Amino acid sequence: MIRFAHFPWTLGKGALFALLLPGDGQGLIDIAPDSAFVLGWYNVENLFDTEDDPLTRDEEFTPEGARSYHAGLYRLKVQKVAKALGQMLSQEEVDAFGLCEIENARVLDDLILCAPLNRWNWFRVHREGPDPRGIDVAVFYRTDRVEVQNVHWSSVPLPEGRASREALVLTLARISDPNDTLRTGWLHLPSQRSGSGSIRAEVWKKHKTNYPGVEVWLGDVNEGIGWALDEAVSRAGFTLFGLSGKGTYFYRNTWSWLDRGWSTPTWQAEALPVFRPWMGHGERDLATGIAPPWRTWQGENWIGGPSDHYPILVKITRR
Secondary structure (H helix, E strand, O other): OOOOOOOOOOOOOOOOEEEEOOOOOOOOOOOOOOOOEEEEEEEEEEEOOOOOOOOOOOHHHOOOOOOOOOHHHHHHHHHHHHHHHHHHHHHOOOOEEEEEEEOOHHHHHHHHOOOOHHHOOEEEEOOOOOOOOOOEEEEEEEOOOEEEEEEEEEOOOOHHHOOOOOEEEEEEEEOOEEEEEEEEEEEEOOOOOOOOOOHHHHHHHHHHHHOOOOOEEEEEOOOOOOOHHHHHHHHOOOEEOEEOOOOOEEEOOEEEOOEEEEEOOOEEEEEEEOOOHHHEOOOOOOOOOOOOEOOOEEOOEEOOOOOOOOOEEEEEEEO
16 A cells, blocks of 8 residues: 655654655655666664653663663764765765665654755655664665655565565656656665574565566675675676765774675676765774764763765666
8 A cells, every 4th residue: 555645744654655745845856867777875874763662672861771772863874874964965866765774754854854954855764663673774866866766675584584674665766857767776684693604695686576677786795895795796797886985884993885786797886985074083094084973872872973885876877
């Protein structure tokens, strides 16, 4: 079932879409045809509201929980994530961007109506997934640039039947040329604490089997370059994005491209991390001159940044 609604709207399980209208009331922008699809991606590090959902393990993100998470901290979190996304969106005319580690529809509503994101016209694609902690993948797309077709969620259980995050698969069609389409899959693969070193490769292969027509996969893949996942994706005929810079995540003095993707031979894609000094924290890495991402949490302690990942921009063109 597909539901369209004007804001405000709270999505329950099984609902797919909500229309979010920008606060400035402006109409659609007349944009000339573009030769590239431009996508964004951002792991927003535990974007939770402060309410206890009895169906998920979110108790730590409440005023009474271990993190003493209250409305003031929630507002700061939303504002900083919105500012980071605004930085990404100001660099390119972005057709769509994906998010992971978002709790529910409410945090998406609060985020997209926060400045500067409310300058653009967005639809969102999201539903409540099966992850025990309640974190989901969502996609926003600009209604004056693209429309979305053929929305699906791919659910792959982990060993012993444990639930995992769903992948979101959809087709983007350009408003200026509806025959110009790109089939995309948006991922948040299992962490490195989830089973064997091949678990992410196995989960991705099942997603691909569920929806074999995907031309571009991207997201937080939770694995370094050249591990089992990249080998599996390469054997399936996909090519790793061209990657500029050292990565999106910094751990134990090492940069990693945890946020990346692959395309079929029909397409070529180039990915670039989005960084500004205020998005970093601590000592700069000597090799790059860039500080690690300014994370929100260190364990249960509030650090105050937007996220422990940097967002990426991906420009995708036909070969």
